[in-house]
Amino acid sequence: MKQFLAALAFFAVLLGAWEYAANHCGISAVLLPPPSDVWKYLLGAAKDGTLGEATLVTMKRLFIGYLVGIGIGIPTGMLTARFKFLHNTVGTIALGLQTLPSVCWVPLALLWFGQTETAMLFIVVMGTVWAVILATDHGIRQIPPLYREAAATMGSKGLHLWFRVLAPASLPHIVSGTKQGWAFAWRSLMAAEIYITILSGMGIGHLLHYGRELHAMDQVVGLMLVIIVIGFLADKIIFSPWERFLHRRWGLNNS
Amino acid sequence: MSLASELAVPPPSKIRLVGVSKKFTTKRGTVHALDDINLEIGEGEFVCFVGPSGCGKSTLLRIVAALERNFTGMAEVNGKMITEPGRDRTVMFQEHALFPWLDVIGNVLFGLKLKPDLSNKDRVEVARYYLHLVGLDGFERANIHELSGGMKQRVALARALAPNPRVLLMDEPFAALDAMTREQLYGDLQKIHAARKKTILFVTHNVREAVCLGDRVLLFSPRPGRIRKEFKVTLPRPREFNDVAMASLAAEITGELKTILAPSKDGTTSTIRPL
Numbered sequence: 001m002k003q004f005l006a007a008l009a010f011f012a013v014l015l016g017a018w019e020y021a022a023n024h025c026g027i028s029a030v031l032l033p034p035p036s037d038v039w040k041y042l043l044g045a046a047k048d049g050t051l052g053e054a055t056l057v058t059m060k061r062l063f064i065g066y067l068v069g070i071g072i073g074i075p076t077g078m079l080t081a082r083f084k085f086l087h088n089t090v091g092t093i094a095l096g097l098q099t100l101p102s103v104c105w106v107p108l109a110l111l112w113f114g115q116t117e118t119a120m121l122f123i124v125v126m127g128t129v130w131a132v133i134l135a136t137d138h139g140i141r142q143i144p145p146l147y148r149e150a151a152a153t154m155g156s157k158g159l160h161l162w163f164r165v166l167a168p169a170s171l172p173h174i175v176s177g178t179k180q181g182w183a184f185a186w187r188s189l190m191a192a193e194i195y196i197t198i199l200s201g202m203g204i205g206h207l208l209h210y211g212r213e214l215h216a217m218d219q220v221v222g223l224m225l226v227i228i229v230i231g232f233l234a235d236k237i238i239f240s241p242w243e244r245f246l247h248r249r250w251g252l253n254n255s
Numbered sequence: 256m257s258l259a260s261e262l263a264v265p266p267p268s269k270i271r272l273v274g275v276s277k278k279f280t281t282k283r284g285t286v287h288a289l290d291d292i293n294l295e296i297g298e299g300e301f302v303c304f305v306g307p308s309g310c311g312k313s314t315l316l317r318i319v320a321a322l323e324r325n326f327t328g329m330a331e332v333n334g335k336m337i338t339e340p341g342r343d344r345t346v347m348f349q350e351h352a353l354f355p356w357l358d359v360i361g362n363v364l365f366g367l368k369l370k371p372d373l374s375n376k377d378r379v380e381v382a383r384y385y386l387h388l389v390g391l392d393g394f395e396r397a398n399i400h401e402l403s404g405g406m407k408q409r410v411a412l413a414r415a416l417a418p419n420p421r422v423l424l425m426d427e428p429f430a431a432l433d434a435m436t437r438e439q440l441y442g443d444l445q446k447i448h449a450a451r452k453k454t455i456l457f458v459t460h461n462v463r464e465a466v467c468l469g470d471r472v473l474l475f476s477p478r479p480g481r482i483r484k485e486f487k488v489t490l491p492r493p494r495e496f497n498d499v500a501m502a503s504l505a506a507e508i509t510g511e512l513k514t515i516l517a518p519s520k521d522g523t524t525s526t527i528r529p530l
Contacts (some may be wrong), residue, residue, distance in 0.1 A: 149322050150352040152340040154366035154418060164365075168356040250355045251400030 028205045032217050037218035038225070040166055045219075050207065051226070058203035059230075060191065061117070065124025066185045070178050073129045077136025077177075078162070087137065094133040102127035102184065120189070123196075127188025128181040135177020139170030141216035172252060175242045204230075220232070258377045261370075261419060262384060267299040267454040268333045268343065268421040270319060275328035276479075277314055288314045289326070290479035303449060303456045303469035305462055305508065307516055311480020312458045313426050319456060320346045320424050330380050332422065342366060345415040349427040351407040353399045360386065360395040366418035372496045385413040387446060405436035412444075416451065423453045429464065438496045441467050462512065463505045467494050474508060476515045484511055 015035050022034035029037065045051035080091045105126045109252065113119035143166060151165040167174075193205020204223055211219030246252050258404050275292040278312040289311040304312035307509050317323035318330055321340045329491045330337040332344065346367070353362050367373060375380070386392060389409040399407065408428055415423060429437045445468065448455060459465050469488050476483040486508055490500055 017356075023451055146348060146350060146352045147354065149340075150346065150348065150354075151365070152322065153344065153346040153424075154414075155340070155342045155369040156365075160369070165354070169354070171356060249358075249398050249400075251398065 005083060025051040028050075030217050033188060033218040033221055038222045040226070041216070042222045043217040045222070050202075054202055054204045054207050055226070055230070057201035058193065061120050061124065061193075061201075061203065062183075063191050064181060064239065065121050065189065067127055068121065068170045069125045069128025069181055070132050072125070073132025073177075073181065074136050076129075077133040078167075079138060080133065081137045081140035084241065090133070091137060093129045094137075097126070098130035098134060101191075103195065106192065109192075110196065115196060117198065117200050119196055120192050120198070122191050123192040124185050128185040131184055132177050132181040135173050136170065136182065139173025139177065140166055141172070143169040172246055172250060175239070175246060179235075179239050182234065186227075186234070190227060256414070258373075258380060261373060261377065261381055263328075264451050265419060265421050267369065267452050269298045270294075270296040270335075270422065270454065271329075271331045272307075272318075273329040273331075273510065275318060275326055275330060276313070277311065277318065277326040287479035289318075290481050291425060292409070292480075292482060294473070294482065296454060296456070299452045299454055301457065301470045302526045303457045303459060303465035304440050304475060305459060305465045305472055305476055305512070306340075306475030306480075306483075308460065309480075309511070310475035310477035312475045314480065315327040315344075316424050316426050316456055320344055322346070336441070343420050344422040344424055345418055345420040346426065346518070347408075347411050347428045349430050350403075351399075351411045353407060353410055353414070355399050357397070357399075358395070359397045359402070361392065362399070362410055363413045363417050366414065370418065373449045382413075382417060385417045386410075388416070388450070389413045392441065395450045404432050405440065408432060408440065416447070416453075421454065423455045425455060425457045427458050427460070430459070430461070437464070441496050442493065444468065444477075449492070463496065463502070463509045466490075466500075466501050466505045467496050472508060474511055474515075483515060 019034050019036060020034075022029065022032045042051065055102065076090065076094075080086045080094070102123050105123050109119040109122045113122060147165055147169050148161065151161055156165060187201075190205045190208075193203045194209045197209075204226060208220055208223040208227075211217070211223060265440070272292050272294040275289055275294075276287075277289040279288055280286075294313060304315065306312050314323055318326055319332070319337060321337050321344075337344075338453055354365065357365065360382050361377070363385055364378055367378040368383055370378075383392075383395070386395060389412050391406065391409055391413065393474045394402070394406070394410075399410070402410065411428070429440055432440070441464070457465070457468055462472075466486075472486040472488060473482050474486070475481065484505065488501075488504065490504075494501060
């Protein structure tokens with residue numbers, strides 16, 4: 001409790017100093033909007049519905065892209081772990097493309113799909129899928145051979161071995177891989193929304209982009225906060241239960 | 256298959272190995288792990304493989320489990336060639352090899368779930384029976400990482416027994432445990448062997464352990480792995496680990512083991528005459 005109050009005091013002082021600096025040190029509100037303006041923007045955008053609508057549009061894109069990404073990534077990772085040839089080929093591609101920031105796909109995505117939802121989806125999937133493939137592949141490869149052998153002596157083979165032994169045995173890696181994939185998906189989508197203007201829905205990235213065009217930095221900062229909060233909540237809501245389960249069952253402290 | 260027939264003790268198997276040899280090829284050359292092993296193991300017999308590390312005793316066990324392929328010679332269980340791993344020959348490893356994503360009863364149920372003829376209710380009942388047999392009542396829902404080393408091996412034993420195998424293969428199962436836990440398990444394993452007669456192959460490098468548990472102790476010599484000598488243990492059961500008669504037999508085997516390990520004048524290990 002004491003620690004919580006101390007942290008709270010720190011943030012209160014930080015906000016106060018920011019507010020004071022913005023109002024009394026002659027800094028233009030374009031360069032440093034005071035927190036009160038940011039709050040006013042957020043309140044207004046929440047009231048007139050633009051913020052809620054944009055969040056909905058963005059979350060929908062994120063979830064679809066993310067699910068497609070792990071839907072492709074986990075089975076592909078299993079295949080690259082199983083077949084040496086796929087590991088050497090698809091695995092190498094994954095390793096290479098994982099290092100490529102997915103915003104680099106924007107020019108091609110625009111040419112291939114135009115200013116459409118498909119282009120958005122493509123960029124998010126490109127952001128997610130490689131990390132998930134690599135994590136799944138690695139997760140399956142590091143399973144101690146003893147697990148396979150123990151399972152085999154009890155009569156497990158084929159699909160049973162895959163779904164009842166290898167998949168759960170690699171769960172810690174798959175969870176951390178999908179978590180990393182989520183972080184990449186979120187970053188990719190923001191980049192995509194800032195770069196690609198489309199008519200089928202205005203997301204948070206678009207709002208941020210228009211804030212920039214209008215020099216409305218209170219809007220930009222406000223949306224940055226929204227982006228942070230969504231990322232934080234997703235982590236807590238989606239991944240914390242898995243991590244708690246792993247911690248309880250496996251006794252793991254990390255991942 | 257009914258619950259009663261599942262819990263009944265099936266007749267233990269006999270095992271026959273004829274001219275079994277196994278070579279491992281590594282970058283540094285070929286290791287002759289086993290050379291011309293001929294061995295018959297009777298129904299319900301408890302046979303211990305003893306020898307220095309690298310003498311192929313674990314490899315032989317793994318051949319019977321069908322975890323090791325590409326050997327020459329013939330390996331049969333009940334007159335049938337060993338081709339793939341199966342529930343009739345379950346294995347207990349030195350490391351517990353329990354699945355961390357399952358709780359205690361989940362691990363014991365793993366092999367039972369692969370038996371199609373049982374209902375789920377029966378499976379749980381069978382699993383509870385074996386957990387009771389190894390002395391782990393009340394730990395059904397515990398997670399593996401919460402158990403002590405001895406308890407983990409007890410779960411592993413219950414898991415190996417649960418599919419009701421006819422052969423139990425034990426690869427240094429107690430080697431990583433402390434002495435006190437081990438001695439408890441010797442007593443428990445003898446009781447379980449008496450209650451649920453299995454043919455047991457037991458690999459160990461602990462001679463006293465082998466004498467305490469086995470009906471027969473086979474002494475292996477390394478490079479190439481061969482059966483050097485065999486000792487019958489006729490002491491009455493249940494045997495106490497600190498029994499005097501047992502200690503003297505163990506001393507005799509240990510003496511033999513030392514001659515295997517003693518380097519000859521040219522610096523290599525002494526040549527071993529075949530049995």
